Structures are given as C-alpha cells and as structure tokens.
Amino acid sequence: MAFTGPAEPLPCPGFPSKPSRSIQGEEWKHRPPYKIQTEAEFGPIKWRGKCLCGRVAYILKREKPLNAKYCHCRGCQVAHGAPLQWATIFHKNEMSFIHGSSNLVFYSSTHKSQEYGLPTKVSCGNCRTPIMDEGRNVCLIFPQSIEVEGSNDERRRKMELLRPTCHIFYESRMTDVPDGLPKWRGMENDSDRLDGQGNRIDGPSQ
Ligand SMILES: [Zn+2]
Ligand SMILES: [Zn+2]
Structure with a gap:
C-alpha cells in the first residue's frame, strides 16, 4: 500500500537543534541523563516518571522546568499520534534514567536513523x-510520563508547575485551544502572534 502522507520527513521545527555528528562510540552512555547514578549521587528528587510498561524510569531534580510549550507542528502530531505535543525543558544533568540507556530506543529524524x-x-x-x-x-521531556501521587485534582495542581507558557506552530493546529496562553504561528518570539482561532494579532515581538 502506497504511503500517501507527506513526502518530506517531519522534524520538529518547534525545538530546533542543529544536527551534530553522532557521538563516537558509547561515550554518551556515561553522561547524563544516561549515566547510572545512585539517588544519593543524583541529589533531591523532584519528579519521577516512567513509561507505560515500567521498563524505563527516570528521576528529575529540578521542580520547575526551564520552559514548557505546546507544539502543534506536523512532526510532533505524527510522531506522537496526538493533536499536539507538550514538552518540558530540563538541563541534561537534571535528569537521570534509573537503568541508564537500557530499554531505550532512539530515532533521529535528522539522520533518519535509529x-x-x-x-x-x-x-x-x-x-x-x-x-x-x-x-x-x-532534554525536552514529555511530562505525561511523570507520576504524581494523590487524587486527580492533586495531580493536576502539582503539575501546574509544568504548565506550558505558550503554543508554537499554532497555524498547523488540529483544534483550537482557547486557554488564554500566547500563541505563535511558528517559533516563539519569531513569528506572528495568533489568537485562539488562529487570527493574526501582531508580528514577532522585537
Ligand atoms: Zn513540534
Ligand atoms: Zn515501556
């Protein structure tokens, strides 16, 4: 069956990262967030996350992320099977995978490689x-995998700390999100501001 989707790969333009050469050998496994550390080495834990099956677990030592955004770009929609992606940004050394790199798989849309x-x-x-x-x-962590104990209300309250500050690539949204957060046609601070229905409000701020 022919794949009739977009002919081009769909990198996430929302969080651009210049492609770099793959790191030689396995050196990356010995650096955060893949380096295995005891919890004492790592420091006070603010969040814990795990995947659906539980084989991947991680800890975070920063409570409020550097930033958080909703991305509506096509790459995120396709890769996540979701109308939009919610990413919270952390320094690499603020995250640690409990089992290191084991059980993880990788995909580079830039290099089209695993x-x-x-x-x-x-x-x-x-x-x-x-x-x-x-x-x-x-690291742009998808906080759906973060676990918070307590009731649904308690969970929502705690996760307010991870609340996005804006929507990016709102032009390609699958649905309107009338939540009052700033919305950008493309990149934050580098494209038109849009309202909840996608109408242009103004251009990029400086
Ligand atoms: Zn994106
Ligand atoms: Zn899993």
Whole structure:
C-alpha cells in the first residue's frame, strides 16, 4: 500500500537543534541523563516518571522546568499520534534514567536513523512510550510520563508547575485551544502572534 502522507520527513521545527555528528562510540552512555547514578549521587528528587510498561524510569531534580510549550507542528502530531505535543525543558544533568540507556530506543529524524545521534527522539524499546526529545544541550521531556501521587485534582495542581507558557506552530493546529496562553504561528518570539482561532494579532515581538 502506497504511503500517501507527506513526502518530506517531519522534524520538529518547534525545538530546533542543529544536527551534530553522532557521538563516537558509547561515550554518551556515561553522561547524563544516561549515566547510572545512585539517588544519593543524583541529589533531591523532584519528579519521577516512567513509561507505560515500567521498563524505563527516570528521576528529575529540578521542580520547575526551564520552559514548557505546546507544539502543534506536523512532526510532533505524527510522531506522537496526538493533536499536539507538550514538552518540558530540563538541563541534561537534571535528569537521570534509573537503568541508564537500557530499554531505550532512539530515532533521529535528522539522520533518519535509529542509531544514537543528536538530536534524537527517545522512547521505551518495549512499549514505545515517547519519553523525550534529546537536543544538544537540553532534554525536552514529555511530562505525561511523570507520576504524581494523590487524587486527580492533586495531580493536576502539582503539575501546574509544568504548565506550558505558550503554543508554537499554532497555524498547523488540529483544534483550537482557547486557554488564554500566547500563541505563535511558528517559533516563539519569531513569528506572528495568533489568537485562539488562529487570527493574526501582531508580528514577532522585537
Ligand atoms: Zn513540534
Ligand atoms: Zn515501556
């Protein structure tokens, strides 16, 4: 059956990361977030996350991410099987995979390869839960896998800390999101501002 989808690959333009050569050998396995550390080495844990099957688990030591965004680009929609992607941005050394790189699989849309090379998409090799996009400098973690104890209300309240600050690539949205957050046609601060229905409000701020 012919694939009639877009002919071009669909990188996420929302969080651009210049392609870099794949890191030689296995050196990357010995650096955060893949380096195996004891919890004592890692420091106080603010969040814990795990995939659907549980083979991939991680911890975070920063409570409020550097930033958080909803991305409506086509790459994110296709890769996530979802109308939009919610990513929270952390420094690499603020994250640690409990089992290191084992059970993880990678996909680089830049290199069209499952070999590890940045930027890369990182998923569970067993249940295929998307865990994060790893850029050159930061991790863009999908916080749906973060576990919070308590009732649904308590969970929502705690996760307010991870609330996105804006919507990007809103022009290709699958649905309107009237949530009052700033919306950008493309990249944040580098494209037109749109309202909830996608009408242009103004151009990029400086
Ligand atoms: Zn995207
Ligand atoms: Zn899994």
